[in-house]
Amino acid sequence: MKFTNRVSLRMRITLLAGAILLLCSLILTMTASYNARTQFINIELANPQQAKEPYRAIEESRLPTVGIAPNTTLSPAVTQAKDNFDTTIIIILVIVSVLGMGLVYIVAGRSLDPIHELSKAISTITEHELKKRIPHVGRKDEVGVLAHSFNIMLDRLEKSFLKQKRFSANVAHELKTPLAIIHAGTQVLHMEKNPSKSEYEETLAITEKNVKRLMAVVDDLMNLYDEKEGFETTSICLKDMFETICSELHPHFEEKQIVTELHCELHNVKGYEALLYRAFFNLIENAAKYNKIGGKIHIKAMEINGVGQISISDTGNGIYSDELLQIFEPFYRVNKSRSRKTGGVGLGLSIVKTIIEKHGWKITVDSTFGQGSVFTISGIEGQINSKRSSII
Structure with missing residues (x-):
């Protein structure tokens, strides 16, 4: 051999x-x-x-x-x-x-x-020349098939490298902003010969706020790329979980006069309650953040062909079709200026997707710009209950 x-x-x-x-x-x-x-x-x-x-x-x-x-x-x-x-x-x-x-x-x-x-x-193709492709024009034999397969692989590698570059740039940007604010505050104190107590307190407050922001970004990144596969699952009552989330977000609903409707046929599901709570909280919070005044949020948990499905729909601004495949990428924001005002850094949906996939489920989004969005979670094994609807 x-x-x-x-x-x-x-x-x-x-x-x-x-x-x-x-x-x-x-x-x-x-x-x-x-x-x-x-x-x-x-x-x-x-x-x-x-x-x-x-x-x-x-x-x-x-x-x-x-x-x-x-x-x-x-x-x-x-x-x-x-x-x-x-x-x-x-x-x-x-x-x-x-x-x-x-x-x-x-x-x-x-x-x-x-x-x-x-x-x-x-x-001849290096990491700096991933746009190059192998010519195989007119070849229908095994070599042509092999060249075509390599080109497909190069397409995937190029997309992966671009994602990594965007991710690195976005991480640097998100970390740089609060660090720059902290640095500016300390520089101002150094420039003052005799800074007052109020100036110290203001600088400390700004520093604390930005440190919390940095910690939140780091925590989200750790959760996003946590390689731990196994976790303890319990039986979760979906209706109670959704009612708790809506109760916590009630001030946001009142501020924008949003009506939330809950229609729950699934009595309970198996999963990690803390992670699922965060995933559903992020989805419902986004539905409220990017909804219009006097809009609606409809939460459905139902059975389709013996498999559970959860959908969260809103009547907000919606998303352009060419951006639907990117909204689950880390740090991606449909509207960057609006996300800045609401305090988002673009990690929420990435974390949601990671949590859902760790449970063996699948999340998809369907949206029409100007009419709203629908996030659907499918592949859920749960216990069916009688139909229960409520307005929260």
Whole structure:
């Protein structure tokens, strides 16, 4: 196995094809030799007067001849012709095998040329040139399929690198802003010769506020990229959880005169209550933040084809269709200025998606700009209860 790993693919193909060619040639040679001997003996038997003296008995021949009497003898001329035939056919066997292996080596080299070109093209692509693609125009063979697969992989890598760059830039931006404010406050105190108590208190208040903001960002990042898969699940009453969340967000609803309707058919679900509470809280809070004055929020928990589904819809501004695939990315904000005013940093929906997927569920969003959005969580296994609706 180690030897074959050191041999090139071209040579391995040549050796394999040569072995098959040699085996087939040996079979043909042995068959031809056996048939020739039989024919020589038949000719000898058909002309017995030509046999001057016994030369060689048939039982001394290398291969047995079926249907020939054991006391049959061959003339020297026939024996010499048979030997010449055997020698000639062996020489032809060697020549054909050598020429065949040579042709296989040449053809294999030409067949592998596109793979070598593909390898060279791939080796020139670095992390700084992920926009380059491997040309495979007009190729419908395996090499073309392989090049197409590599291009698909490069597309994914490019998107992944772009996401990482955006993520790094957004993290730096979110951390830089509060740090700059803290730094500015301390610089002001240093510039003052005799700062007053009120100036100290104001600087401390600003520092504390921004430190809390930094801690919140760090906590969210830790929750977002927590690799811990397993967690303890309990039976959670959805109706009670949604009523508690709506009660906590009631001041926001009153401020914007939002009406919340709860329609719960699912009595309970299995999950980690603290994580699910945060996920649903973020979704309902967003539905309130980005809703219009006098709008509505509709929370549904129902069974569809034996599987539980939760949907949270609002009558807000909605989201453009080209942004729907990006809203779950860390630090992505549909409206950056509006998110700044509401205190968001763009991690809420990313955390929601992570929590939902850790439970083995799936979250999707459907939105029409100017009409509102619907976030749907599906794949839930829960206990069905009688239909219960309420206005909160």
